[in-house]
Amino acid sequence: MKNAISVLFLISCLLITNGNAESWTGADEKAEEAIKQISPDYEPWFSPVWEPPSGEIESLLFSLQSAIGAFAVGYFVGKSRANKHASNN
Amino acid sequence: MHIMEGFLPPLWATFWFAVSLPAMAYGAVRAKKLINENPRNRALLAVAGGFIFVLSSLKIPSPVTGSCSHPTGTGISTMLFGPSVTAFLSAIVLLYQALLLAHGGITTLGANTASMGFIGPLAGWIVYRGLKDRVSMRMLAFVVAVVADWFTYVVTSIQLALAFPGVSFIKSALTFMGIFALTQIPVAVVEGIFAALLISYIVQTSEDRLTRG
DSSP, X not given: OHHHHHHHHHHHHHHHHHSOSOOOOBHHHHHHHHHHHHOTTOOOSOOOSXXXXXXXXXXXXXXXXXXXHHHHXXXXXXXXXXXXXXXXX | OOOOTTOSOHHHHHHHHHHHHHHHHHHHHHHHHHHHHOTHHHHHHHHHHHXXXXXXXXXXXXXXXXXXXXXXXXXXXXXXXXXXXXHHHHHHHHHHHXXXXXXXXXXXXXXXXXXXXXXXHHHHHXXXXXXXXXXXXXXXXXXXXXXXXXXXXXXXXXXXXXHOOTTOHHHHHHHHHHHHHHHHHHHHHHHHHHHHHHHHHHHHHHHHXXXXX
16 A cells, blocks of 8 residues: 555645646535536525534544545455465465 | 535435435345355455545545546445445445535435446446456456546536536536546546555455456
């Protein structure tokens, strides 16, 4: 996975430095703007039940999501490799 | 690709639930059956779900449009288990993001599961079936992941264009594809690289599964 991390890091650097001067907002926000242009009268009929109180907390919860996923991948791939190794001996 | 809370009119929100709920339910039943069949499948399901969790939390900048978007991470699950189990696993992630991150939403959960969990992976799965014995496992993982990821965003664009056709559906679809599908091209390639790197770790434990298809 070390390879994977360095690949992602390199790609991100490449993408950011090569990019144009736009603001790197989410594509989701751009879609929201497009909806407002196409249907200016549309009112969202439901709003999120809970929103992270700040950007910091939002990034915490995003990191938590990655951590949960990375734990599952790491634990089970590691475990199956260890099992295989043990059964070979 | 998350359609935000309340941003699909009730009729379309319901329609997409009708599409994705059966897939999700069937996927949940199949996942349970797979675990009963062979306990090792529990580990594979966790890895496939974990990959979706990690990848869909990474917002990656895309130089094509100068905005950020996240991969879907559904390629591994699609290869190992097919689209219905992927719909079930994706729904878990989408629910997490809807409830804790205000990313996506409860009313749009059906539409987001349909694109990310079912129709995108279905496209990837068709490619998987077609290429299965013709290319290397890594190449296969790369292509399946790229297709499932990118097609997800095409579906999102179509979903939004159906709900907001404006003057013409085609024009609207092109607008949304200009935002989503274009941004997604490099992001999908990054996901493909990750899937290719991970598959060789997984494949030793699941060779019998993959050859059985």
